[in-house]
Amino acid sequence: MIQVRGIHKSFGEQHVLRGIDVDFHEGQCNLIIGLSGSGKTVLLKSVLGLHSVDQGTISFDGRVLGDMGKKEVKVLRQEMGMVFQGSALFNSLTIAENVRLPLDFFGDMTEAEKDERVRFCLERVRIDPESFSKTPAELSGGMQKRVAIARAIVLNPKYLFCDEPNSGLDPETAIVIDQLIHEITHEFGMTTVINTHDMNSVLEIGDHVILMEKGVKAWEGTMEEVMDSDDSAVVEYVFRSNLFKKLRAALKKA
Amino acid sequence: MIYRFLDGLGRYFLFLGEVFHKPEHGREYLKSFFRELELLGFSSIALVSFISVFMGAVLTIQTAINLDDPFVPDSYIAIAVREGIVLEFAPTIVSLILAGKVGSNIASTLGTMRVTEQMDALRVMGINPASYLVLPKLFACLLFNPILIVFSMALGLVGGYYAGDFLNLVNTEVFLSGYFMEFNPFYIVYSLTKATVFAFIIATVSAYFGYNVEGGAVEVGKASTKSVVAMSFTIILFNYILTDLLLQ
Numbered sequence: 001m002i003q004v005r006g007i008h009k010s011f012g013e014q015h016v017l018r019g020i021d022v023d024f025h026e027g028q029c030n031l032i033i034g035l036s037g038s039g040k041t042v043l044l045k046s047v048l049g050l051h052s053v054d055q056g057t058i059s060f061d062g063r064v065l066g067d068m069g070k071k072e073v074k075v076l077r078q079e080m081g082m083v084f085q086g087s088a089l090f091n092s093l094t095i096a097e098n099v100r101l102p103l104d105f106f107g108d109m110t111e112a113e114k115d116e117r118v119r120f121c122l123e124r125v126r127i128d129p130e131s132f133s134k135t136p137a138e139l140s141g142g143m144q145k146r147v148a149i150a151r152a153i154v155l156n157p158k159y160l161f162c163d164e165p166n167s168g169l170d171p172e173t174a175i176v177i178d179q180l181i182h183e184i185t186h187e188f189g190m191t192t193v194i195n196t197h198d199m200n201s202v203l204e205i206g207d208h209v210i211l212m213e214k215g216v217k218a219w220e221g222t223m224e225e226v227m228d229s230d231d232s233a234v235v236e237y238v239f240r241s242n243l244f245k246k247l248r249a250a251l252k253k254a
Numbered sequence: 255m256i257y258r259f260l261d262g263l264g265r266y267f268l269f270l271g272e273v274f275h276k277p278e279h280g281r282e283y284l285k286s287f288f289r290e291l292e293l294l295g296f297s298s299i300a301l302v303s304f305i306s307v308f309m310g311a312v313l314t315i316q317t318a319i320n321l322d323d324p325f326v327p328d329s330y331i332a333i334a335v336r337e338g339i340v341l342e343f344a345p346t347i348v349s350l351i352l353a354g355k356v357g358s359n360i361a362s363t364l365g366t367m368r369v370t371e372q373m374d375a376l377r378v379m380g381i382n383p384a385s386y387l388v389l390p391k392l393f394a395c396l397l398f399n400p401i402l403i404v405f406s407m408a409l410g411l412v413g414g415y416y417a418g419d420f421l422n423l424v425n426t427e428v429f430l431s432g433y434f435m436e437f438n439p440f441y442i443v444y445s446l447t448k449a450t451v452f453a454f455i456i457a458t459v460s461a462y463f464g465y466n467v468e469g470g471a472v473e474v475g476k477a478s479t480k481s482v483v484a485m486s487f488t489i490i491l492f493n494y495i496l497t498d499l500l501l502q
Contacts, residue, residue, distance in 0.1 A: 050374055077380030088375040090367075092289065102379050105279050161378075 001026050002047060002159065002191055007056030009042055016042045018215040019056070027189045029182055029205045031196055034212030035237065041163060043212065044195045048082065048161055049073065060159065078106050081152030081190075083162040083181075087144040089136035089151070095122070096132040099151045106155060121150040125180060142173035146180065153184060160185065160192040166201065178204045199238060202226060211237060227251055269462050272384035273392070286390040294356050294391060295398030299405070301355060302348055306406040309347070310413030313338050318423040328424040332414075332432025337441070339410035345445045346493050348406045349452035352399065353485040357460035360391055361481040364464030365474035373465075384465060392457040399453035400446050407445070444500045451496060452489050459485045 002024040009017040016039050024030040024047075032040045045051045047058055049065055058065045060076060068076065089098050096118050103114045122132060125146040136144055145165060152160055162181060166174035178198075182205040185192040194201065202209055206223035211233055218233035226238060227248055239245050277283045317334045364387060367373050373383040411433060418424035463481035467473050 045374075048378055050377060074380050077378065080378055082375065082378040084371045084375055086370050088371040090372055090375075104282050105379065105381055 001061060002193070003057075003059045004043075004047060005057045005059075007043075007046060007053045007058065009039075009046055009051060009053050016215050017046065017053070020215075020217055022210055022217055022220065024191050024193050025208055026191045027186060028207035029185050029192045029194055030208045030210065031194045031202055031206045032210050032212060033196060033199075033202060033237070034218075036197075038212040039215040040195045040212050044161060044163055044193060047193065048080065049077075078102075078155055079158040081155065081157035081160045083145065083148045083152050083160070083165050085164040085167055087136070087141075087148040089144055089147060091136055094133050094135055095127065095139070095147050098136065098147060099154050102151065102155050117154060118150075121154045122147070124153075124184070125150045142169050142177065145169065145173075145177050149177075149180060149184070153188070156188065158190060160190045162192070162194040162196075164195055164197065166196070166198055171200070174198065174200065175204065181205065199241070199244060202238075213237070265466070266459075266462050269384060269465060270458060272382065273388045273458070273461070275382050275385045277385055277389060283386065283390055286386065287393055290390045290394035291398060294359065294394050295402070298352060298355060298398075298402060301351070302402050302406050303409055305348070305351060306344070306409035307413035309343055310335065310339060310410035310415075311417030313343070313410070314414035314417045315421065315423065318418060327432075328418075328428040329432030329435055331418070331424055332429045333435060335414045336411060336433050336437070339414070340407055340441050340445055344403050344406040344410060345448040345452065346489070348403060349399070349449065349456065349489055350486060352402070353452075353456050353460075353489060354482055356395065357456045357485050358478045358482050360457065360460040361464035361478040362474055364388075364461055365467035365477045368465065368467045369470055369474060388457070388461040388465070391461060392454070395453040395457040396450060399456070400449045403445065403449040444496075447500065448493065448496050451492055455488050455492065456485055459488060 004020055004022045004024075007017055007020050008015070020039075020043060032043060034040050042051060046053050049058075053066075060079070063072070063076065065073070065076070089095075090101070093101065099118045099121055100114055103109060103117060107114055107117070109117065119129070119132075123129075127143065127146055127150065131139065131143070136147070139147065149165075152162075160181070165181060166177045169177060178201050181192060181194065184190070194205075196202070203223055203226075206226065209219075209221055209223060209226055210217055211219040213233055218237075219229065219231050221229065226234060228251075229235070239248060313335045314331065317331045317338075318328075321331055321334070364373075367383075367387065373387070376383040376386060415426070415430060415433075418429050419426045460481040463477045463484065464474075467477045
């Protein structure tokens with residue numbers, strides 16, 4: 001479990017996070033939703049340690065990030081996997097080399113074991129072996145995202161972070177990516193934190209949903225609770241769209 | 255303006271501190287080094303060859319025309335061409351050209367990696383991006399630039415000889431003997447010292463600008479341009495300092 005307690009983060013005069021308290025549960029897809037500029041990405045990057053926080057603590061199964069030495073942070077990093085919004089695959093490497101890179105740095109394996117692990121992870125995200133030697137530029141956006149997921153899970157992480165994993169994808173591919181993350185989370189018992197705008201993702205895989213608004217946590221609950229909630233923040237964010245308004249009305253009627 | 259310069263200088267040295275962090279997985283750095291050697295070194299051979307041959311030819315033509323005097327032997331023309339190529343053209347001008355080619359490549363590659371979050375991806379994996387991405391490029395430049403400079407010297411002299419012969423400007427036998435007259439071997443040391451310092455400037459200054467890009471594609475382009483300007487200024491400045499220190 002990842003526990004976030006009272007974190008504040010400012011960039012110059014701009015106070016982006018204003019005292020966030022939240023738990024990200026193990027074996028669940030924890031979704032952070034909210035409008036652009038609500039502080040979702042800063043929260044995610046703060047939890048990842050890419051931004052240092054001004055105040056507050058972030059702990060990973062009891063280990064407080066701010067109290068860790070360099071070696072402990074290094075060990076923690078090997079327990080983390082991250083899927084970036086634009087996939088962030090290395091263009092100079094092939095697909096297989098991209099997935100293999102964390103193993104080359106940190107994996108205590110023989111070359112044959114590394115090859116086997118790379119093959120397993122790529123096949124797990126449904127990349128066919130013919131594509132292993134291609135470069136990222138030769139793949140579609142959806143395939144790049146799947147390779148990014150494979151790279152994120154190659155070290156068998158305890159924590160998986162995804163920043164807008166289905167942005168820029170067509171609705172069908174977006175659902176495939178959502179389902180893949182959901183399956184992997186439950187299969188490997190990971191603590192998954194997903195930053196998203198996509199309400200379909202909330203309804204598909206939102207085991208635990210956190211709504212951010214102007215740098216504070218405005219609401220949290222499960223995907224079922226989202227549909228039933230009369231909280232003003234939820235109503236304003238989720239039910240702006242006519243589709244969701246109608247869907248909620250139909251559910252309530254039912 | 256002075257504050258901005260000093261601030262930038264301070265950041266540059268902090269960046270170097272990150273770059274020279276002890277590599278923990280030497281094998282991965284070595285693999286990356288060989289990739290960079292091909293990308294930054296071997297790919298510059300054709301450009302350096304072309305420029306060197308023609309610059310050598312132009313130097314011979316200009317010198318021969320300006321020293322067109324029966325009392326000045328052709329060997330003197332050769333000496334002037336040789337010193338021009340060895341002392342200045344090969345180490346300085348070729349380094350300026352490499353600053354444009356290799357330096358802008360480094361700045362734009364790192365800038366693109368920054369804006370597409372590839373550097374964040376490395377940091378999340380626990381890999382120091384400054385060290386992993388810059389150190390192999392730096393060593394590739396430090397190793398290959400002096401080789402390119404020696405190559406450029408040789409081709410410049412060959413170009414000068416054939417231009418003199420082809421245009422019938424000099425007596426080739428006398429001219430060729432001039433290449434070997436009164437040669438000071440320290441000039442090669444001086445030239446290679448400059449090439450090594452310039453290689454360090456090209457790799458680190460361009461990497462600094464690329465590594466610190468914030469924004470998108472436009473900022474990557476701007477950083478690449480800024481890096482070429484900064485490298486050119488620094489190379490010219492260090493050319494003066496090194497010449498003063500080594501040749502006086």
